[in-house]
Amino acid sequence: MQTLISLSLAGGQGKTTTVILLSKHLAAAGYTVLVVDGDPQSNLTTFLGHEVAQNEPTLLEVMKASVQLEDAIYETDIANLYLIPSDDGLDNAQEYLSTTGMGAMVLGKRLSPGQGTFDICLIDSPPQRSQICKSIIGAADQILIPCEATVKGYGSLVRTLEAVNELKDLGASDANLLGVIPFRDRWVGANQTQESRSVIEAMREEVGEEIVLPSIRESEKFKKAISQQATLADLGVPDLAYPFDVLVERIKQMEAVAA
Amino acid sequence: MNDMLKRIKRRNKNERPSVERNTSLVQPSELTQTDETSTSASPLPAPAVVESSISETTRSSLPETTRSPEAIPPSEITSQPNAILSKRGSANAPAPAQSAAAGATAIEAELATLPQVSTRRNIRLEVELENRLLSFCQANDITVETFLEACFVEAEQNARTRTEIVNEAKHRLKQRKQAGKLRRVLSQLKK
Numbered sequence: 001m002q003t004l005i006s007l008s009l010a011g012g013q014g015k016t017t018t019v020i021l022l023s024k025h026l027a028a029a030g031y032t033v034l035v036v037d038g039d040p041q042s043n044l045t046t047f048l049g050h051e052v053a054q055n056e057p058t059l060l061e062v063m064k065a066s067v068q069l070e071d072a073i074y075e076t077d078i079a080n081l082y083l084i085p086s087d088d089g090l091d092n093a094q095e096y097l098s099t100t101g102m103g104a105m106v107l108g109k110r111l112s113p114g115q116g117t118f119d120i121c122l123i124d125s126p127p128q129r130s131q132i133c134k135s136i137i138g139a140a141d142q143i144l145i146p147c148e149a150t151v152k153g154y155g156s157l158v159r160t161l162e163a164v165n166e167l168k169d170l171g172a173s174d175a176n177l178l179g180v181i182p183f184r185d186r187w188v189g190a191n192q193t194q195e196s197r198s199v200i201e202a203m204r205e206e207v208g209e210e211i212v213l214p215s216i217r218e219s220e221k222f223k224k225a226i227s228q229q230a231t232l233a234d235l236g237v238p239d240l241a242y243p244f245d246v247l248v249e250r251i252k253q254m255e256a257v258a259a
Numbered sequence: 260m261n262d263m264l265k266r267i268k269r270r271n272k273n274e275r276p277s278v279e280r281n282t283s284l285v286q287p288s289e290l291t292q293t294d295e296t297s298t299s300a301s302p303l304p305a306p307a308v309v310e311s312s313i314s315e316t317t318r319s320s321l322p323e324t325t326r327s328p329e330a331i332p333p334s335e336i337t338s339q340p341n342a343i344l345s346k347r348g349s350a351n352a353p354a355p356a357q358s359a360a361a362g363a364t365a366i367e368a369e370l371a372t373l374p375q376v377s378t379r380r381n382i383r384l385e386v387e388l389e390n391r392l393l394s395f396c397q398a399n400d401i402t403v404e405t406f407l408e409a410c411f412v413e414a415e416q417n418a419r420t421r422t423e424i425v426n427e428a429k430h431r432l433k434q435r436k437q438a439g440k441l442r443r444v445l446s447q448l449k450k
Binding site for chain 2: 055058060071074075082088089114
């Protein structure tokens, strides 16, 4: 099982969008995918059509090891796609992780029984430098950083990379940066806006040309696809799914190398 | 298919362990903070009305699950030993090293006077009633466990209440047994 995380320390950068659309692509490609909602806002849980009952196990109970991993895994309506949901209660994990000596190692350890069952584990992260975020970075084999094609987005990329490097220096992470995905890349007709072009160029300078993936264009279709639980192909815009096609290919290559 | 996936696919809601989770912004520990902890760093101070309405007697009778030993952090015991110990009724002010140990002993002694909680057990409740019960407990800032404990204590002390509760419980048990029998017959018919 390869653990991929969608990470950014700012809100609105496309973390959840990336997880939802990529997980559906991977599931459609035949991978058995476990998605983990690591954000107490629980948008991923909602967009995958899951409603958490107050007494049902979630990621919080998995982190605290008060239930077994499989007790908190739920089938979704999508074939090959499984979910560990969350709700506001996940905030309680902060205290638990901060009092545990090795908070950054907790999530990776808790998810380890899924080895051999799931091909890919895809984790959505909260937009803060929190204990939960540290634990998610600690669990990662591969990191995806979605990043809005704006000045704010570029700032979030720099800050996110610093946080990852800080944990790497401490030996709490040995994750690989799989890619940076420019998000809300704005085009007017056939022309990319000046801001989007210059920011994406700055991203390439920051992490290297080959790390920056094809961008997710600014389009209401992404919102529609997510809220209507449809695919971009269902909405008649399969071209918009190109960044995810490339990502799936990159993951396939990564798996081939690992094998 | 992998064994874990088979188990996940077979599972329905009732087969999962029932958990209790606080989804409120204000934590129970913040509502039960004592005067002693008011100097410790806390993101949200306990509301004054709650703080003032809980007397020292009431606080000392709170169960272990709502008043943890972390209520007085060791750092505070070390930094303000005299203040804490004098509030706890100590006449003589000991040296800092001794006071930390004395503080720990005092906490252990206080803990020993509070009810001990048994290991977790799974219970299964009527689905429709469970939702009402959870809402009721949430609305009253209590847990299902403490509600059950309180019901039993009240029933022990009040014969009429006890009879009503036992009659209702017997009626429910009869229904459950009947449902069990029907399920057995049904599964035999399907074989």
